[in-house]
Amino acid sequence: MPDAIEVEGLTKRFGVVTAIDDLSFSVREGTVTGFLGPNGAGKTTTLRVVLGLARATSGTARVHGRRYVDLDDPAGTVGASLERAGFHPGRSGRDHLRALCAMARIPASRADEVLRAVDLDDRAARRRVGGYSLGMRQRLHLAAALLGDPSVLVLDEPANGLDPQGIRWLRETLRRLASEGRTVLVSSHVLSEVAQTADDVVVIARGRLVDQGPVAKLAAGPAQAVIVRAAELTGLAAALESVGAVVERNDGWLRVREADAPKVGELALATGVALHALYEERQSLEDVFLKLTSEAGQR
The missing domain is CATH 3.30.70 (Alpha-Beta Plaits)
Known part of the structure; x- marks a missing residue:
C-alpha cells in the first residue's frame, strides 16, 4: 500500500530545546498505526507539524504527498483530535458539531451522522457539553474529526478517560475505520490496547525514531x-x-x-x-x- 503520511528529516526546535530531531517515518494507507513514546518524546509536537499547527525548523511532513497547508480540501483529507479544549460548556454536542460544520462549509446534517457513528444518541446530543463525562467528550472529539469524512485521522490519546467498555468500543471503531480504507495515526500510552488495535507502530524517544514496523514483527522473537x-x-x-x-x-x-x-x-x-x-x-x-x-x- 502507498504511504498516507510521510515524515522526512523532521526537526523542530524551541529556542535551545530540540523537541524533534531528524525524525523520519511513514504511515501506510488503510492501517491503524500506533505512535508511541514516553512523555516528552515529541509525539504531540510531531502531530502538530503534520497538521500544520507548528512550523518545522527543517524537514517535511506530508499527507498524501502534500503539506497540510497545501491540501485542496483539508477537512475532507485529514480529521484530527489533538487539542483537548474548545468545547463551550453551555452548548449541546449537536450544536458544537453544527458550528464546526458551518466553519468548514459542511452540511449541518453531517453532525447527526457522525454522532450516530460514535454512538452518542439523540439524548446525549441534546445535552450540554458541560455535563458530559470525559468518555463522552472523547467520543465528541472523534465525531468532530470525522465531520469532513476524511481519509486520514490523527488522534492524540483518544483512550484517555475511557472505561473498559469505552476502550473496547474505541478499538472496534478504529478497526472499522481502517477497514473502510481510512488511515489512522493514534498516539497512546495504553500499550496493551495498541497491541490489539494497531497494525504498525512507530516508537520515538527524545524526538528521534527508535523503531517502526508491524506490531507482530516488533514483538516477534524467540520465546523467553x-x-x-x-x-x-x-x-x-x-x-x-x-x-x-x-x-x-x-x-x-x-x-x-x-x-x-x-x-x-x-x-x-x-x-x-x-x-x-x-x-x-x-x-x-x-x-x-x-x-x-x-x-x-x-x-
Missing part, C-alpha cells in the same frame, strides 16, 4: 520461556535439567528456559507426565517499548 502446568512435575523437571534446561519451580507449574515447547512436550511424554498446559512466554509490546526507550535514553 516455556510454561508447563501439570499435576506432577518433579520427574519432568529432573528430565529437563538433565538435557541442560534451566527450570524454575513454582506451585503446580514450571518456567523452563533453554528448551523449546516441542522438546518439553517430548520429555513430558517420555517421563509419563500428563500436561495440563504448555505454552511459550513471549515478550509483549510493553516489554519491547520499555526496552527500546530505555536503550534510547542511554545513548
